């Protein structure tokens with residue numbers, strides 16, 4: 001493909017992108033393009049489908065075409081770790097790169113999902129993760145591991161890791177114990193009885209599984225284990241309504257937030273890496289609302 005010809009078709013010129021496979025569903029352009037316009041930056045943010053195994057090659061092409069930065073989504077966040085020249089220590093610790101900044105031809109890799117999670121909790125619930133007892137469903141996946149490690153780095157009160165494949169949660173538990181900031185770290189099977197028991201001792205529950213896009217998806221928690229005092233964070237979001245977990249949480253009177261808030265805050269942090277200035281958060285929020 002002649003990348004220069006493709007990039008040249010855009011006005012303003014394509015200088016930022018999100019890569020994934022598939023990628024057509026991504027709402028990131030609707031969030032970033034209004035932000036670029038609001039800040040008077042002559043650049044456009046586009047979606048680019050990149051197959052697995054081609055991330056390093058794509059990064060070099062972006063650099064050659066004068067791109068400033070890239071967001072990386074499923075399934076490329078791990079491959080991107082090895083495709084950058086300079087890896088931010090937080091991205092190394094969280095085990096994934098979702099933001100690339102290209103400076104003087106050098107590829108700098110960051111993770112904005114972890115810090116975006118902290119900002120989302122603060123904005124949605126008015127509390128800091130460090131003050132909470134956290135239960136993570138899907139703690140063995142990429143997003144769940146990032147949330148778990150980020151929560152450990154800020155020294156939250158306790159972490160319980162639940163995952164369908166228990167070995168993956170056990171591996172995350174060992175990493176968190178090595179960080180050494182959290183007094184209580186445990187692993188639990190993902191069945192109703194164990195999860196209901198764990199709910200009684202947690203403040204914040206995070207869905208980091210890939211379940212919840214469809215109303216018919218298996219329920220993650222027994223509905224009667226959710227109390228009004230719980231803070232319920234679903235990393236998944238749906239264009240056509242609430243996830244089943246958030247519907248149950250709302251009925252229980254709990255406070256809720258969905259993955260769109262995380263998308264917003266991780267996007268704002270990426271913008272800060274690219275332009276070294278605060279992101280126009282409300283413009284980005286409005287862009288996502290209209291998407």
Ligand SMILES: NC(=O)c1ccc[n+]([C@@H]2O[C@H](COP(=O)([O-])OP(=O)(O)OC[C@H]3O[C@@H](n4cnc5c(N)ncnc54)[C@H](OP(=O)(O)O)[C@@H]3O)[C@@H](O)[C@H]2O)c1
Nearest residue numbers: 138140141142143144164165208209210235236259262263
């Ligand atoms: N809002 C945002 O900005 C944002 C950012 C990042 C991720 N996310 C969302 O977070 C979710 C997870 O992403 P990821 O990158 O972590 O994916 P991933 O690495 O593929 O992990 C998927 C997780 O879901 C679990 N899972 C899958 N099917 C399951 C089932 N039937 N029952 C129980 N658990 C099941 C997996 O368990 P096993 O380990 O047993 O397979 C694993 O823990 C996705 O929906 C993604 O869209 C949202």
